[in-house]
Amino acid sequence: xxxxxxxxxxxxxxxxxxxxxxxxxxxxxxxxxxxxxxxxxxxxxxxxxxxxxxxxxxxxxxxxxxxxxxxxxxxxxxxxxxxxxxxxxxxxxxxxxxxxxxxxxxxxxxxxxxxxxxxxxxxxxxxxxxxxxxxxxxxxxxxxxxxxxxxxxxxxxxxxxxxxxxxxxxxxxxxxxxxxxxxxxxxxxxxxxxxxxxxxxxxxxxxxxxxxxxxxxxxxxxxxxxxxxxxxxxxxxxxxxxxxxxxxxxxxxxxxxxxxxxxxxxxxxxxxxxxxxxxxxxxxxxxxxxxxxxxx
Amino acid sequence: xxxxxxxxxxxxxxxxxxxxxxxxxxxxxxxxxxxxxxxxxxxxxxxxxxxxxxxxxxxxxxxxxxxxxxxxxxxxxxxxxxxxxxxxxxxxxxxxxxxxxxxxxxxxxxxxxxxxxxxxxxxxxxxxxxxxxxxxxxxxxxxxxxxxxxxxxxxxxxxxxxxxxxxxxxxxxxxxxxxxxxxxxxxxxxxxxxxxxxxxxxxxxxxxxxxxxxxxxxxxxxxxxxxxxxxxxxxxxxxxxxxxxxxxxxxxxxxxxxxxxxxxxxxxxxxxxxxxxxxxxxxxxxxxxxxxxxxx
Numbered sequence: 001x002x003x004x005x006x007x008x009x010x011x012x013x014x015x016x017x018x019x020x021x022x023x024x025x026x027x028x029x030x031x032x033x034x035x036x037x038x039x040x041x042x043x044x045x046x047x048x049x050x051x052x053x054x055x056x057x058x059x060x061x062x063x064x065x066x067x068x069x070x071x072x073x074x075x076x077x078x079x080x081x082x083x084x085x086x087x088x089x090x091x092x093x094x095x096x097x098x099x100x101x102x103x104x105x106x107x108x109x110x111x112x113x114x115x116x117x118x119x120x121x122x123x124x125x126x127x128x129x130x131x132x133x134x135x136x137x138x139x140x141x142x143x144x145x146x147x148x149x150x151x152x153x154x155x156x157x158x159x160x161x162x163x164x165x166x167x168x169x170x171x172x173x174x175x176x177x178x179x180x181x182x183x184x185x186x187x188x189x190x191x192x193x194x195x196x197x198x199x200x201x202x203x204x205x206x207x208x209x210x211x212x213x214x215x216x217x218x219x220x221x222x223x224x225x226x227x228x229x230x231x232x233x234x235x236x237x238x239x240x241x242x243x244x245x246x247x248x249x250x251x252x253x254x255x256x257x258x259x260x261x262x263x264x265x266x267x268x269x270x271x272x273x274x275x276x277x278x279x280x281x282x283x284x285x286x287x288x289x290x291x292x293x294x295x296x
Numbered sequence: 297x298x299x300x301x302x303x304x305x306x307x308x309x310x311x312x313x314x315x316x317x318x319x320x321x322x323x324x325x326x327x328x329x330x331x332x333x334x335x336x337x338x339x340x341x342x343x344x345x346x347x348x349x350x351x352x353x354x355x356x357x358x359x360x361x362x363x364x365x366x367x368x369x370x371x372x373x374x375x376x377x378x379x380x381x382x383x384x385x386x387x388x389x390x391x392x393x394x395x396x397x398x399x400x401x402x403x404x405x406x407x408x409x410x411x412x413x414x415x416x417x418x419x420x421x422x423x424x425x426x427x428x429x430x431x432x433x434x435x436x437x438x439x440x441x442x443x444x445x446x447x448x449x450x451x452x453x454x455x456x457x458x459x460x461x462x463x464x465x466x467x468x469x470x471x472x473x474x475x476x477x478x479x480x481x482x483x484x485x486x487x488x489x490x491x492x493x494x495x496x497x498x499x500x501x502x503x504x505x506x507x508x509x510x511x512x513x514x515x516x517x518x519x520x521x522x523x524x525x526x527x528x529x530x531x532x533x534x535x536x537x538x539x540x541x542x543x544x545x546x547x548x549x550x551x552x553x554x555x556x557x558x559x560x561x562x563x564x565x566x567x568x569x570x571x572x573x574x575x576x577x578x579x580x581x582x583x584x585x586x587x588x589x590x591x592x
Contacts, residue, residue, distance in 0.1 A: 066566065076565050083565060123443045139447070142438050146532025147419045150566045151435070153529040158522050160456050160468065168562050170525065172456065226454050229466065233449040234530065236442025266464050269372050269379060270362065270446045 001054040004290030005043055005061040006104060009079035012039065014046050015283070016054040017290040021115030023283055025050065034080045036090060044094040060100040061087065062107035062289035064134075068149045069102040069292065075148055100292035106143060106152060107288030108243055108278070109136025114291055117241045117279040125237045126278060127154065130244035133175035139235055143295040155179070159226045177223035180246050187216045203249040217253055225260035232265060232272045243278030250277045297350040300586030301339055301357040302400060305375035308335065310342050311579070312350040313586040317411030319579055321346065330376045332386065340390040356396040357383065358403035358585035360430075364445045365398045365588065371444055396588035402439060402448060403584030404539055404574070405432025410587055413537045413575040421533045422574060423450065424540035429471035435531055439591040451475070455522045473519035476542050483512045499545040513549055521556035528561060528568045539574030546573045 001024070006013040015026035029042060047059065065077030072088025087101045109118075109126035118124040122141040128134040135154030137144035144152050155175035156168050164185070166173035176182055180199035187202045188195040191212035196202055206213035228240060242250055258275060265272050280287060297320070302309040311322035325338060343355065361373030368384025383397045405414075405422035414420040418437040424430040431450030433440035440448050451471035452464050460481070462469035472478055476495035483498045484491040487508035492498055502509035524536060538546055554571060561568050576583060 066563065076563055123447075139435065139440055139442065140438060142436060144435055144531070146435065146530075147534045147569065148532065148566060150528075150563070150568075151419075151530060151532035153562060156529040156562055157453075157526045158455055160454070170522075170560050172522075226466075226468075230453045232446075233452040234442075234447060235440070236444065236447035238443045264466050266449060266452055267362065267372055267446070270444060272446075273443065 001056050002058045002060065002290035003047060003050060003054070003056045004107075004286040004288070005046075005059075006107070006285035006289055007039065007061060007063045009064065012042055012046075013282075013286055014050075015286040015290075016050055016056070017287050021111065021287050021291075023286065024054065026283070026286060036082060036085045036087065039080075040087070040090045040094075043091060047095055056097060058098045058100070058290065058293070059091070059095055060102070060107070060289040060292040062102055062104035062285050062292070063087075064104045066148070066150050067101055067103050069100065069145055070149075072099070072101055074101060075150070098293070102289070102292040103136070103149065103152065104285050104289070105134035106136040106145075107292055108280070108284035109138060109288065110143065110291050110294050111280050111284040111288030112241050112243065112278050113138050114294060115280065115287060116284060117276050118239045121238045123235065123237045123239075123273070125154075125231055125235060125240045125273075127240060127242050128244035129179065129242055129246040131180055133179050134244070137235060137237075138295050139237075141295060154227075154231070157227060157230060159223055159230065174223060174227040178220060178227060183216060183220055183246070186219055187212055190215055199246050199249070203252050206252060217256065221253055221257045221260055224257055225264060228257075228261050228275065229264045229266070236270070237273040239273045240275050241278040242275065243280075243284060247277055297352050298354045298356065298586035299343060299346060299350070299352045300403075300582040300584070301342075301355075302403070302581035302585055303335065303357060303359045305360065308338055308342075309578075309582055310346075311582040311586075312346055312352070313583050317407065317583050317587075319582065320350065322579070322582060332378060332381045332383065335376075336383070336386045336390075339387060343391055352393060354394050354396070354586065354589070355387070355391055356398070356403070356585040356588040358398055358400035358581050358588070359383075360400045362444070362446050363397055363399050365396065365441055366445075368395070368397055370397060371446070394589070398585070398588040399432070399445065399448065400581050400585070401430035402432040402441075403588055404576070404580035405434060405584065406439065406587050406590050407576050407580040407584030408537050408539065408574050409434050410590060411576065411583060412580060413572050414535045417534045419531065419533045419535075419569070421450075421527055421531060421536045421569075423536060423538050425475065425538055425542040426540035427477055428475050430540070433531060434591050435533075437591060450523075450527070453523060453526060455519055455526065470519060470523040474516060474523060479512060479516055479542070482515055483508055486511055495542055495545070499548050502548060513552065517549055517553045517556055520553055521560060524553075524557050524571065525560045525562070532566070533569040535569045536571050537574040538571065539576075539580060543573055
């Protein structure tokens with residue numbers, strides 16, 4: 001049995017994960033103090049509470065930032081204002097088990113490849129489509145980390161010019177086209193008289209034949225296809241799974257996205273990876289955190 | 297001792313490579329017959345000629361196309377009109393040694409990481425800047441191949457809109473901005489009264505203070521920097537080497553390229569990889585072909 005933590009900007013989710021990726025127990029606590037010391041204490045408390053029932057053999061933590069997984073150090077975690085936090089060392093003082101810390105999108109990717117929508121593949125990419133666009137890559141059976149764990153920031157691949165800059169400082173990052181934020185913003189540019197406040201509303205209006213929603217989805221899929229074909233050309237994955245909050249709407253844009261992707265592939269002689277919906281939902285972060293050591 | 301072959305569109309180059317990556321003997325023959333059978337015969341002849349002197353232990357071939365290195369099959373080689381050629385099996389009938397076949401840019405990347413400008417790094421990218429833009433990636437000490445070897449086509453990453461389509465069918469592939477072809481084309485758009493016929497002339501004119509050459513290099517470096525920062529965000533390499541014919545001019549654009557790259561990096565807290573010139577020149581293809589099995 002393994003213990004997985006999924007650290008978010010406001011909550012710490014956790015779960016006891018068995019060898020089949022099933023969550024036997026899970027929970028979530030709100031963060032009141034975001035210092036590393038407070039969060040380490042919270043994790044130790046949860047571990048001590050659950051361990052008597054589950055007898056953990058490993059512990060893993062996924063965090064929404066840049067992590068040097070090899071060194072067990074959170075390099076940069078903007079939401080919590082952490083820089084260079086030696087999280088594994090801090091936890092190791094209280095928990096005498098193998099501990100891993102990694103990026104949360106990497107964790108979700110691992111979970112989908114071990115137990116979810118990409119089970120069994122050796123070349124697989126997860127795109128987490130929420131407020132922004134995150135990514136995890138397993139290439140040739142190995143998790144892409146990059147030096148100091150700073151790789152796999154797939155949302156910050158420039159694919160064209162946009163009318164708004166990315167918060168990373170560049171213009172044209174794919175997450176400024178392909179994210180819940182981008183959907184809402186673009187829809188409201190087209191229909192300023194009746195704006196939406198969330199991506200779900202764009203899809204609801206699409207179902208009702210709304211013209212601006214249709215145009216927004218074309219714009220979204222156009223740039224998404226550009227990014228996906230870039231990833232095909234770079235990684236030649238066998239499968240790409242789409243996760244995150246917006247993935248629920250995947251059936252509403254799957255066929256137009258596939259159509260655009262297929263018309264742009266580099267070579268018709270290559271069988272490029274299919275695009276599927278991730279299957280583990282929010283649990284992927286906890287499950288994958290428990291298995292961060294799976295594809296090293 | 298290993299035998300490396302570098303198969304081009306018009307020539308077959310070869311060399312005997314020792315354990316330090318030194319070429320003890322090399323040569324090149326023009327291709328008169330581009331069928332797989334004829335080229336296999338050529339390779340076998342060269343092997344039989346050289347083997348008595350060098351006592352080879354391994355043979356490797358780099359080809360400018362998509363190769364399933366795992367299966368030893370050339371999937372697609374446009375220049376020679378090859379599709380699904382089982383090159384290793386064909387050679388194996390005549391050469392009873394371990395044989396590898398792989399992509400030529402991957403081979404050059406391997407050579408630069410083993411013996412050249414990127415020696416010793418675990419996260420390294422080679423960009424081969426010639427008529428087009430090729431790439432090889434070693435990530436976490438492992439060569440990026442992708443499913444069926446179709447990955448690492450870094451030149452076909454769309455980074456923006458261009459006024460000419462790429463020959464892959466998309467618009468905005470980085471090689472339509474960053475290649476000898478692109479330099480010549482863009483320069484001639486700016487100075488149609490006195491056009492150039494090769495990239496070297498653009499750099500020669502740059503040295504002489506030519507305004508159109510200066511503008512061309514800005515345009516080139518602008519898009520090159522976009523692509524390099526994309527690669528930083530995707531792979532977080534420790535080093536990127538620039539090889540290929542245009543790399544000779546690297547000192548003429550190094551500082552403006554670095555300046556643009558540094559102004560666009562995702563996080564100032566991360567030490568992104570330096571950009572260097574590849575050091576092995578044309579020999580990289582032969583040397584790396586002999587070591588295609590080095591980072592599997």
